[in-house]
Amino acid sequence: MMLAKPIRMIFIVILLAFLVTMPLWASRYAVNVGLLVCLYVTLASMWNLLAGYSGMVSLGQQMFIGLGGYTLAVSSMYFGIPIYLSVLLGGFTSVILAVLISMSVFRMKGVYFAIGTWVIAEALGICFSNWGYVKYGMGMFIQPAYRLSMSGVYYAGLILCVSSVALVFLLLRSNLGLALMAIRDDDQASEAMGVNIFRCKFICFLISAFITGLAAGVLYLNAIFIQPFEAFGISWTVNLLFIVIIGGIGTVEGPILGAIIFVLLQQFLSEYVGYNLIIFGSIAIGVIFFAPKGIVGTLQMKTGWELFPVRRQ
């Protein structure tokens, strides 16, 4: 039973109105939290596109976060490129990186792909921390970002978030999406039917790289400071894994719910420094045991509810 179309539309409209008007009535702190949620939704949706729908579990998405962030820093600081254009550039350099490594990475299957992507991210981290141009491990301040207003950055994040969710939704309803789900269900059968697996996965890989790079740009617009080990660090993937597993892998709504829970938990637990991560770890393990499809996945299984239905009826 899917929510009836008009109800769904109203729900989405109300939600959007809430989000769009936030800077007008909410505190600066709340808007910041909202921005973080938007960015994590974007990042998680892209991770989910790869892992949940294309069957590519990547432990190295942080390579695009780091690259996108540094592109922003370098192009706005050294080349004086307008700040939002620099964000866009971050997306493009990420795609270029994705194309370059695809030669190597697409030959790796399953867990090897996971490790390979992780190692590439680590390698990039080392390169950047040894590179004088970007000030080694000390990191860079992104000066032009000081002047930006909180609302400006927030709207950038919101637009990105809404577009990426919409993109994933439309993608999955398109022929590409049909192909992806066929591949996910049965690799060999779909290949026999003429689905070009490589092309499908490649396109998804590029899309996720692009959007992740953009999100990184907005992220560092907000953070204003970038450091190599943090930017290319595995913690990004840890957090995305957490979000997607809790929300529900292979669903469109999963990353959204997961991101909200994650950011709120993060804020709530920031007071219990030291214990907070232990609690995170325990929650993650608990979810795997008791609700392996994540909250959204389990709900979908039990009630057939879908906010963004992608299966054809």
Place this chain on the structure above:
Amino acid sequence: MIEYLEPLINGILLGGLYGVVGIGLSMVFGIMRQVNLAHGELMILSSYFSLLFIQVLGLHPLVTLILVAPIMFFIGYLIQVLLFNRVMQRGMEPFLMISFGLSIIIQNALLLIFTPDARSLETTMVIKGVDVFGWFNIPLIYLVNFAVGALVLTALHQFMKRTYTGWAINASADNETAAKLMGINVNKVYAYALGIAAVTAAISGVLVGMSFTFYPHSGTQYLIIAFGVVIIGGLGSLPGTFLGGLVLGVSQLFGGRILGPGFQLLSGYIILLIILTVRPQGILGGR
């Protein structure tokens, strides 16, 4: 020419240690087809246990292994029984996530208890060295690492080849169904396997603690080394893991010599990526 001899020899010796670091991961990877992201933390946990016993009982680091090894076997066994056995059949992601959750818990528990200060297991073996014809110095600890490494790998190889439990572990990895039909309790076998993996983690943890400084977060870097070793050497091959360790150790030190100390890890990563691309089953891999 001679200046390349030092990184070569030290690389080989370091490689022996790396072999032991990797063997625990290789067992879990090769036998249960799962990736244990908490392997590095099991190592560092052992280092901290050793630290405790040194401080409280005044033992030499290597001697603490008598206590640390059984404790870690027990911990590994429990982890498999309580956590991992529940999700063995569910594909890659749940196991990844549980082991990651576990690694986060261990890392932060260590952080809380022991603070982020750098630690090491004090031993004069780091300072004492062997002079090679007056050209360069080999730290004694490197020789000890290599010797212990070779010993552990040989012992484990013999265990897997000659004992019922060893055969049972191999059989379960080859074909779980047939193994059950032999009267093998496969879940128990997996628990033994993780216990053994934890013991090798304990040994490598103590050796690592003696050779280098460690922090609560050091587990991650050794996890990557373990991956490197296993992938380069080949899945499911004990001699392969040893070989993988040697290749990684030599690449690291050579790379560090040629490109600079900051690029030591990077050189290892590059070799790893090449193998992943060109021959993912590793040099001696088969299964």
Place this chain on the structure above:
Amino acid sequence: MPVLEVKDVDAYYGELQALFKVSIEVDRGRIVSVLGANGAGKSTLLKSISGLLETRSGTIFFDGKRIDGLPPHDIVNMGLSLVPEGRKIFSSLTVRENLMIGSYTPKARKESHETLKGILQLFPSLHARISQKGTDLSGGEQQMLAIGRALMSRPRFIIFDEISLGLSPLVVKDLYRAVKKINQEGMTVVLVEQDVKRSLKVADFAYILQEGKVALQGNPRHLTEETVKRAYFGL
């Protein structure tokens, strides 16, 4: 009392029902054939008996003790052994190690060397290949190895699942000779086969499954080819 009693067993693969109230009995020391076309439920029945598949209703008694719901390793410990379809030889183990792992259970371990000698007498061609990798053997030799391996657990009851599959008639003849010898020494045997003729020649009793149900049962001497064919194909 029959040594194996399967009563009204239902078995499912997920939501798909594969066995419908199947009942069979095997008397001590006999050879019983279970026949049927592909998908008739033979494998499912064996998996249920050996504990590899949980049954949803019905009971299975072995030697008076209830075994449905027990894990496979407990059932092997009780003396019931299965030679699985497709042989499933362990690829990391040599011929010798494959046989030795067959005596994993505590009872079998004590006498493993005696048992091993006996098996090498039964299958002399294994002796020559004793140190080779298990999967390097020919199809027929692998089947002998699989049978030998099952015998190493010193069972009282053996189930053979499609041992003639993919093998030449000459090799199958040798295998069946071994099966008869094993039975003559007191072993209760269940033979699951697609080779109807050969199986009926050695069996004391036969069951024919069709679409998850017992379609026909009886002493092979009293069953005509016509009735067998009809039951087999569900005509």
